Amino acid sequence: MPPRHRTHLSLHLPRRSLKLGERTLVMGVLNVTPDSFSERGVYFDRRAAIARALEMEREGADLIDIGGESTRPGSLPVSPEEEIERTVPVIETLRSKGLRIPISIDTTKAAVAERALLVGAEIVNDVSGLRYDPALAAVVRKHRAAIVLMHIRGAPSTMQTIPPARQIIPSVRRGLLSSLQKALSAGIPKRRICLDPGIGFGKTLEQNFELIAHLHRLASLGFPLLVGPSRKSFLRKTLESSCGPLPMPGDALLQKQGLPVPEELLFGTAAAVTACILHGAHIVRVHDVRQMLPVVRIADQFLSL
Numbered sequence: 001m002p003p004r005h006r007t008h009l010s011l012h013l014p015r016r017s018l019k020l021g022e023r024t025l026v027m028g029v030l031n032v033t034p035d036s037f038s039e040r041g042v043y044f045d046r047r048a049a050i051a052r053a054l055e056m057e058r059e060g061a062d063l064i065d066i067g068g069e070s071t072r073p074g075s076l077p078v079s080p081e082e083e084i085e086r087t088v089p090v091i092e093t094l095r096s097k098g099l100r101i102p103i104s105i106d107t108t109k110a111a112v113a114e115r116a117l118l119v120g121a122e123i124v125n126d127v128s129g130l131r132y133d134p135a136l137a138a139v140v141r142k143h144r145a146a147i148v149l150m151h152i153r154g155a156p157s158t159m160q161t162i163p164p165a166r167q168i169i170p171s172v173r174r175g176l177l178s179s180l181q182k183a184l185s186a187g188i189p190k191r192r193i194c195l196d197p198g199i200g201f202g203k204t205l206e207q208n209f210e211l212i213a214h215l216h217r218l219a220s221l222g223f224p225l226l227v228g229p230s231r232k233s234f235l236r237k238t239l240e241s242s243c244g245p246l247p248m249p250g251d252a253l254l255q256k257q258g259l260p261v262p263e264e265l266l267f268g269t270a271a272a273v274t275a276c277i278l279h280g281a282h283i284v285r286v287h288d289v290r291q292m293l294p295v296v297r298i299a300d301q302f303l304s305l
Contacts, residue, residue, distance in 0.1 A: 006280055006303055009224050012191045013102055013122040014144045018062075020224045020282040024296045027063040027104065027285040028056035029230065032086045033070045049090050050097070057101050059290040063123070063283070064099070066090060066116075067106030071127055071156045071201075080111040088115045095120035104148070110135035117143040123194075127152055127201065129179030130186075137186030146192045148226055149179040153202025160202070168207040169214050172197050176221065194224040194283070200232045208234040212272065215279040228285035229272035230292075231261055239264050260288060270295045278302060 008021035018025065032049045053064050068086035069078050091103055104123035105116035110133050113124045117139070124140050125148040132155075140147045151172045154162045165171035176195050183193055197211045197218055212229065219225055229235065240246055246262040247254050254262065266288060273284050273292055277299040286292045 006282065007219060007222075009282065010191065011146050011194055011224055012144075012189070013146050014117075015122065016102070017191075018102070023300050024277050024281065025062040025283045026060065026289060026293060026296055027065050027226065027228075027283050028053070028059075028061035028289045029228075029285055029287045030056070030064055030066045030090075031070070032066060032068050032090055046090060046093075050093050053090070053094050054097065054099060056289045057099055060293045061101060061289045063102045063104055064094075065104040065106050065123075065125055065285060066121075067125075068112070069107065076157055080109045083107060083109060083112045084115050087112065088119055091116055091121055092119040108132040108136065110139045113139045113145075114143075117145055122146065123148065125196075126150060127156075127198070129175065130182040131179070137183055137188060140183075140192075141187045144192070146194065147183060147188060148194045148196050149176060149183060150196035151175045151179070151198035151201065153198075156201075162202060164204045164207065165202075168203060168210055169217055172211065173218060173221070176218065180221070180223070190223070194226050195221065196226045196228065199227060199229050200234060203234075205234045205237055208232070212275050212279060215276065215281060219280040224282040225280055226283040226285060227276040227281040229276060230269050230284075230286040230288070231265055232269075232272075235268040235272060236265060239268050266291055274299045 006021045011018045011020055030049060030053050056064060066087050068083040087105060102123060103121045104125045105113055105121040106125040107113055108126055108128040113136060123146045126136060127150045129149040129151055130137055153165065195218065199208050199211060215225060236246060243264055246264055249261055270292065273295050276284055277296065284296065
């Protein structure tokens with residue numbers, strides 16, 4: 001059973017700390033890539049990306065997560081130089097325009113993290129859990145940044161083709177413990193570490209639901225939990241099994257209706273976000289901040305009883 005009350009923790013950033021557990025924090029997603037699975041490259045245009053980040057702050061986001069490399073299934077890595085060119089000017093401009101909330105740089109590369117942290121990012125969101133670039137931990141430590149250690153099986157190019165884990169909860173727990181050991185051994189303090197079970201990253205449809213339902217078993221590790229179910233394919237596939245095929249982002253019908261994604265997928269995301277919160281998530285990572293904020297606030301009320 002999930003905990004009746006979420007553990008109150010804090011996450012220390014270079015210039016502030018975040019109180020976690022009193023309410024759920026909302027992390028807005030900003031993919032500045034041409035091949036994002038969920039946004040179809042809408043924010044690859046720099047001006048559009050900056051405008052969207054400022055809009056998400058107005059909508060109530062507590063953090064913004066900016067990524068310059070797609071991690072969709074089958075995606076291939078880009079060079080650090082290309083990733084820097086996509087993300088760093090956006091971060092720099094947002095700070096010059098007065099964005100107040102913390103910025104997270106979604107990267108696995110030390111060179112990208114270094115540049116992003118120098119211009120105003122405060123968190124490194126590493127989907128590899130310190131498995132890809134051995135120099136990344138030292139960059140995080142040097143800048144006194146926070147780090148999100150995510151669990152992934154394989155790599156984005158292979159994660160949906162490798163054999164599934166037999167027992168997903170022990171597998172994720174072992175992987176996160178390995179990432180934690182790397183971080184702590186590199187001198188990153190415990191108070192600067194957050195964990196992410198990696199919904200959709202090398203897990204089957206059923207295992208994603210299982211992970212959310214058993215988040216409390218990962219919360220027992222004693223670190224804040226960030227979970228990102230937003231618009232994920234396990235939700236789409238579940239909905240399509242009963243609703244039929246759903247339009248993809250950028251579809252003409254969606255544009256005519258003024259929707260970012262099918263209404264069914266927004267409702268599915270809302271249900272998953274609620275479940276994440278009730279099972280112990282401290283931060284939820286979402287694309288649709290305005291639509292998810294009421295969901296988060298209502299779910300929080302159940303934890304306050």
